[in-house]
Amino acid sequence: MPKKFHMGWFMNFIPPEWDTDLASPDVALWPNGDFYVDMAQSMERAGFDLIMIEDTVMVADAYGGTMEGALKHSAFAPKHDPLPLAVKLIANTSKMGVVATMSTSFYPPYLLARACSTVDSIAEGRFGWNIVSSAEDRAAQNFGLAGLPEHDERYNVAQEYFEVVTRLWDSWDADAVVMDRSTHTYADFTKVRTIDFEGQYFTSRGPLNTVPSPQLRPTFLQAGASPKGRAFASGAADAIIAVGTGVEGMKEYRDDIRRRAADIGRNPDDIKLLFVVSPTVGATAADARAEVDRVLNHPSYIEKSLVNLSSNTEIDFRQFDLDEPLPEGLTTNGERGSLEHFLRGDGTPGKKTLRELVMQRAKRGLELVGTPAQVAQHLADAMEEVGGDGFLISKPGWDLSRNYITSICDGLMPELQRMGLVRTEYTKSTLRETLREF
Numbered sequence: 001m002p003k004k005f006h007m008g009w010f011m012n013f014i015p016p017e018w019d020t021d022l023a024s025p026d027v028a029l030w031p032n033g034d035f036y037v038d039m040a041q042s043m044e045r046a047g048f049d050l051i052m053i054e055d056t057v058m059v060a061d062a063y064g065g066t067m068e069g070a071l072k073h074s075a076f077a078p079k080h081d082p083l084p085l086a087v088k089l090i091a092n093t094s095k096m097g098v099v100a101t102m103s104t105s106f107y108p109p110y111l112l113a114r115a116c117s118t119v120d121s122i123a124e125g126r127f128g129w130n131i132v133s134s135a136e137d138r139a140a141q142n143f144g145l146a147g148l149p150e151h152d153e154r155y156n157v158a159q160e161y162f163e164v165v166t167r168l169w170d171s172w173d174a175d176a177v178v179m180d181r182s183t184h185t186y187a188d189f190t191k192v193r194t195i196d197f198e199g200q201y202f203t204s205r206g207p208l209n210t211v212p213s214p215q216l217r218p219t220f221l222q223a224g225a226s227p228k229g230r231a232f233a234s235g236a237a238d239a240i241i242a243v244g245t246g247v248e249g250m251k252e253y254r255d256d257i258r259r260r261a262a263d264i265g266r267n268p269d270d271i272k273l274l275f276v277v278s279p280t281v282g283a284t285a286a287d288a289r290a291e292v293d294r295v296l297n298h299p300s301y302i303e304k305s306l307v308n309l310s311s312n313t314e315i316d317f318r319q320f321d322l323d324e325p326l327p328e329g330l331t332t333n334g335e336r337g338s339l340e341h342f343l344r345g346d347g348t349p350g351k352k353t354l355r356e357l358v359m360q361r362a363k364r365g366l367e368l369v370g371t372p373a374q375v376a377q378h379l380a381d382a383m384e385e386v387g388g389d390g391f392l393i394s395k396p397g398w399d400l401s402r403n404y405i406t407s408i409c410d411g412l413m414p415e416l417q418r419m420g421l422v423r424t425e426y427t428k429s430t431l432r433e434t435l436r437e438f
Contacts, residue, residue, distance in 0.1 A: 006390030050097035060311035097431030099128035125214030125430030171207030225337025234260035278396035
């Protein structure tokens with residue numbers, strides 16, 4: 001039996017499932033965030049470590065060269081800003097970590113450092129930053145840029161960006177606030193300093209004008225599948241958003257990250273690999289399979305999946321025949337990890353048609369369909385072979401519904417708790433401590 005592992009949820013501030021019989025009666029009110037407050041509270045009752053809010057900042061038009069697909073299927077748009085939602089979730093929970101995505105390509109370093117410090121103070125140490133460099137030229141054009149730098153160059157920028165914000169968070173000593181009434185001194189000026197940073201890409205004087213937050217720095221999440229991405233994540237991340245094709249691919253990725261961390265002097269146990277999975281659970285295995293079929297057979301499933309994939313890879317998948325293999329040599333300056341994972345399919349030998357790859361994409365690397373007990377055992381078996389450290393739930397193939405959230409929070413998680421595999425209580429005060437608890 002594996003040791004305890006961590007559980008989180010990878011989600012977006014987007015419309016929940018809205019065009020099926022499972023749509024919530026209040027689905028039109030999703031922009032006020034209450035749907036996701038309900039979700040976060042259910043997750044906290046179930047003992048999840050964190051909720052992670054993904055983000056992109058564009059209305060995509062890669063699929064067919066038009067915005068029609070994105071807006072028709074609510075794919076990539078509408079998508080609301082994760083930071084205000086993170087604050088609302090924090091205000092309506094008390095133990096679980098909340099992570100927001102913010103891009104090094106578009107946030108000025110000082111603005112991001114200040115915002116993260118503020119939110120972590122509001123959260124009393126439960127806030128995390130998902131570090132992304134953005135991968136879409138259409139997003140760059142919304143900020144006055146012609147396009148994004150080349151893939152590996154974006155990581156060079158992100159590395160320097162991370163250094164700037166880290167120095168800004170360190171510009172106040174942890175004990176700089178003294179509130180000494182005898183001298184009428186709030187903060188000791190000798191414990192606050194400029195950073196006077198001058199790099200290749202960024203310049204910042206500092207210091208921050210926020211007091212040190214409970215974690216001093218937010219908990220860092222990052223997803224990196226390419227060599228550059230792995231190098232950055234192994235040096236910076238507290239937790240890594242990982243996607244593996246089957247147990248073998250998951251183990252290879254985790255072992256590689258841990259080797260890289262050890263090589264640069266980090267304790268590999270301080271980095272938690274959280275693998276994205278898409279379980280479907282039902283009262284019976286037949287019920288679970290029927291739910292998968294419902295999703296895969298939805299009239300919009302294939303097109304919406306390809307709109308999403310086109311958007312983050314910037315490859316127009318509409319140009320390809322659904323029932324033919326894709327051409328050799330597809331590459332992108334967008335999300336290379338997403339493209340590589342999609343092209344691998346389920347890892348079995350032989351060329352697959354585009355339609356087959358789309359259908360396999362819903363598995364997220366593992367086939368997890370069955371009763372809560374069956375799916376929990378599959379997760380346990382996978383984690384034992386991989387070695388750690390946990391999973392991020394992402395609904396298979398479609399947008400969230402309250403039915404799905406309930407099936408995970410009130411079905412799968414209690415079964416994992418009965419098996420002694422996940423937490424049954426929160427014992428630490430900050431998200432970083434929670435992740436390092438086991």
